[in-house]
Amino acid sequence: MHSSSNCADCNCKVSIFKNLTPLELALINSSRFQVSYKAGEIIFKQGTPSPYFVCVTSGLAKIYIEGYGKNLILALIKPVDYIFGPGIYVDNRHYYSASAVEDCQACLVDVTVFKKLIRENPDFAEEFIKRVSLQSIFNFDQVISLTQKQMHGRIADVIFYLCDKIYCQNPFELTISRQDLADLSGMSKESAIRILKEFKEEGILTLSGNTLEVLNPKQLRQISETG
Amino acid sequence: MHSSSNCADCNCKVSIFKNLTPLELALINSSRFQVSYKAGEIIFKQGTPSPYFVCVTSGLAKIYIEGYGKNLILALIKPVDYIFGPGIYVDNRHYYSASAVEDCQACLVDVTVFKKLIRENPDFAEEFIKRVSLQSIFNFDQVISLTQKQMHGRIADVIFYLCDKIYCQNPFELTISRQDLADLSGMSKESAIRILKEFKEEGILTLSGNTLEVLNPKQLRQISETG
DNA sequence: TGAAAAAATTGCTTTATATCAATTTATTAT
DNA sequence: ATAATAAATTGATATAAAGCAATTTTTTCA
Structure with missing residues (x-):
């Protein structure tokens, strides 16, 4: 800057x-x-x-x-x-x-x-x-996270990382690609996309364009912890 | 000592x-x-x-x-x-x-x-x-190894670790349990056992009692590298 | 602006791996 | 030595997740 x-x-x-x-x-x-x-x-x-x-x-x-x-x-x-x-x-x-x-x-x-x-x-x-x-x-x-959690838990962890440690706001503008999201969570990009979609459908978050808002951090935390 | x-x-x-x-x-x-x-x-x-x-x-x-x-x-x-x-x-x-x-x-x-x-x-x-x-x-x-290799590659890596870095001999006396082997390679103990069995059947190693000998390090290296 | 390239999305299929249950082998303690 | 306990082994089944292919959306660039 x-x-x-x-x-x-x-x-x-x-x-x-x-x-x-x-x-x-x-x-x-x-x-x-x-x-x-x-x-x-x-x-x-x-x-x-x-x-x-x-x-x-x-x-x-x-x-x-x-x-x-x-x-x-x-x-x-x-x-x-x-x-x-x-x-x-x-x-x-x-x-x-x-x-x-x-x-x-x-x-x-x-x-x-x-x-x-x-x-x-x-x-x-x-x-x-x-x-x-x-x-x-x-x-x-x-x-x-990578070796002991299933995909939902890993994506939850990555979302918390982005929200709390990197962009430090909610909602935030996702400037990384889906492939990056996959490379952060150790899965294929298709899987990463599917899980984001599920999270949207369950009302845990919204994702329009590249603006991501965590709506239900409690549930997301739960998903992170139950693996 | x-x-x-x-x-x-x-x-x-x-x-x-x-x-x-x-x-x-x-x-x-x-x-x-x-x-x-x-x-x-x-x-x-x-x-x-x-x-x-x-x-x-x-x-x-x-x-x-x-x-x-x-x-x-x-x-x-x-x-x-x-x-x-x-x-x-x-x-x-x-x-x-x-x-x-x-x-x-x-x-x-x-x-x-x-x-x-x-x-x-x-x-x-x-x-x-x-x-x-x-x-x-x-x-x-x-x-x-844990996130990008399949089970065979991970077990191969663990065997090299034990042989080259820990026991420093071949054959060597395996003093860790199968559960430890599984916890080193991020899989269930059943899977670890099954893969050891396959390696035995393919003549890559012998394992009698707890004495493990690597017979074909070249093939094991190959397995490690192809994931 | 429009074409081309890249990225994202979706459904389908395959497979790697965990889990469960049963059995055998090895170890420990009486 | 023998019973009791723990560890290892094996087979059968269930499932999480990857891979593939097709399509849509977005981005890039001439």
């Missing part, structure tokens, strides 16, 4: 940077550059080297694993959040791909600078570990 | 401790105590407070998420490896349970000591982040 010539003044700073000193922010700023991505464009590909910490400052991106014939979306990334995979401390390769779902702007920061600050600032390191841990907990929930 | 009165001399040290100074090891040692678990005993339960870094020095343990009616085993933990969940940097709660599969011995270390060392020793912190990252990459592989 808003860009700045300086990280110190930037109002699009990721919260993980909150413990950095002005000097440290200046270091980040000096290695930083801005990039724009059109909807659909690849930000990086699974398997390629991973030289940047990617901070999404506008739009919406997805990170996804390219599996056996289909994709699994691990998360949607909205402003102001970052993309920073586990490969950076292992072999400097990406273990998932990222692409822009809506037009995006991002700031890229050199990973060596990032790693240097992790070593030098314990508060920053601790905050980073905390964020990695939260991500891990989120992944646990996700894997349980 | 071997215990010691002092972490500095211990031959059961987890590799993550390699960057600690003698003084730091002494600090760990001072807060450490040893515990024995019989096969089947719970080490800790999902949802409970998480005050210890658990280092498994003998036997075999499992960490598993208690989901909707069934469990998902995230990993088996063998000597010398540690159990240290993401809750420690979040809300000090366990996000998975742990129990002994074989009789186990473990050293428990106070998490506050662990966290203190993470702040004070950047090499240790970096090594820890690296280990967390490796864990995360392993989980990615696991979730793709």
Whole structure:
């Protein structure tokens, strides 16, 4: 949304940077550059080297694993959040791909600078570990949903994720495709569509065009919990 | 296996401790105590407070998420490896349970000591982040196997995991139950048993008593890859 | 604006996998 | 050693979910 010539003044700073000193922010700023991505464009590909910490400052991106014939979306990334995979401390390769779902702007920061600050600032390191841990907990929930719930429960979970964590409003404008919805919930797009239709018919939600409104969150929660 | 009165001399040290100074090891040692678990005993339960870094020095343990009616085993933990969940940097709660599969011995270390060392020793912190990252990459592989492969491929993956990562020999003595096998591969125990039987009939492996030998790793790899 | 391409939708069919029930084998405790 | 209990195995049945094909709607682009 808003860009700045300086990280110190930037109002699009990721919260993980909150413990950095002005000097440290200046270091980040000096290695930083801005990039724009059109909807659909690849930000990086699974398997390629991973030289940047990617901070999404506008739009919406997805990170996804390219599996056996289909994709699994691990998360949607909205402003102001970052993309920073586990490969950076292992072999400097990406273990998932990222692409822009809506037009995006991002700031890229050199990973060596990032790693240097992790070593030098314990508060920053601790905050980073905390964020990695939260991500891990989120992944646990996700894997349980994907492996132990039936399709209705999985779609319910994805709708709550979109409503509560991504678009943060109800009704909301669905900017991701049905295929993305399927890749988030680990099913075929046909199945995802059918279940949305059922939910409409049962009055749990409305979906006209791409505007989705959850009408009966209690029932949807019930569906999520009974699997 | 071997215990010691002092972490500095211990031959059961987890590799993550390699960057600690003698003084730091002494600090760990001072807060450490040893515990024995019989096969089947719970080490800790999902949802409970998480005050210890658990280092498994003998036997075999499992960490598993208690989901909707069934469990998902995230990993088996063998000597010398540690159990240290993401809750420690979040809300000090366990996000998975742990129990002994074989009789186990473990050293428990106070998490506050662990966290203190993470702040004070950047090499240790970096090594820890690296280990967390490796864990995360392993989980990615696991979730793709669980969500995108059919049962044969998932069982193949679990057999490779057991053979290459846990028992580290072929043939090996299967010390986990069929239910554990099912909880590792996200299916019912009946299905797991049926697929093992098929693999036997096709000459891919032998399984007499609980001794499993992979006879045709190439074909098993093929099955793993074609899903 | 209109044609072409892509995305979404729907019905039908097939299949992978769970569930249930019964039986056998192995383990534990008296 | 033997009964009691738990684990493993097997077969039969039910069903959740994918795949396929056809159609409609939406989007893109010349």
